[in-house]
Amino acid sequence: MHNIILRSIVIAWVLSVSISPVLAWEKLNVPIPEGWHFQFFDSRGDAKAKIFLPPGQLGQNHTESLWVWTLLGFYEQKPEAVLKKITELLNRCPSTALKESRPYKDRGYEALYATAWMPSINTCFAPPPLTVDRGEVARIKFLRGNDNSYVIIRAWRSEPFRKKELAKVPKRIQEDWDRYFEEVYLYESNP
Secondary structure, eight states: OHHHHHHHHHHHHHHHHHHSOOOOEEEEEOOOOTTOEEEEEEEETTEEEEEEEOTTOOTTTOSEEEEEEEEETGGGSOHHHHHHHHHHHHTTSTTOEEEEOOOEEETTEEEEEEEEEESOSTTTSSSOSOSSOOEEEEEEEEEEOSSEEEEEEEEEEESOOOTTTOOOOOHHHHHHHHHHHHTOEEEEEOO
8 A cells, every 4th residue: 555655656746747847948040041151249238149251251341241139138128129229229320221010920929020221331330340331231030039039130231322222132132031031030949
C-alpha cells in the first residue's frame, strides 16, 4: 500500500512537471542576404542595432544596407507609437518624406510597414556622415513582440534627388524587398 501511494505521488509529480508550461523565448527571424557581411554594431541606450552591407561595400560607399534594431522593453508601445518617434526624428530633416501602412497582424504579432525617402543625407546631418552626398530610400518593418519591439530596415542609396520627384528604386530591388520582408517575422521558441 505504501508503494502504491509513493508511486501515485511520483506519477502525479512527473505529470505536473511535464504538464507545466515551458517558458518560450521570443526570437526574430531576419535572414541576412547571401554574401552580405556584418559592418558594425550601434547601441543607443535601450536601442541596439546590427548593420549589414553587400559584398565588398563599406560604410562610406555602400549602395544598400540592412539594419536590425532591437528596442529593448518597447513591447508596451504599439508599432504606430514607435513609428511616430522615428518620424519625429526624421522630420528634423526638412526634405524627408515618410509613408506608412495600416497596422496589421504578422503571425500573431502587431506589425507595420513604412517607406522613407531622404533626398539628401548631407543636408540632414551636421556634420555630414559621408564625404559624398547620397539620397536614400528605405523600406521599414516594425514588429511588436511580447518582450521587445523590432525595426528592420532595408535601404538603397542613389544620387541625391528632389523631394517632389522622389527616387525611383529599381524594380528588382523593390521586388527583392517584398520577398525579403515576407521572411522577417517573430516567433516563440523554447530556450
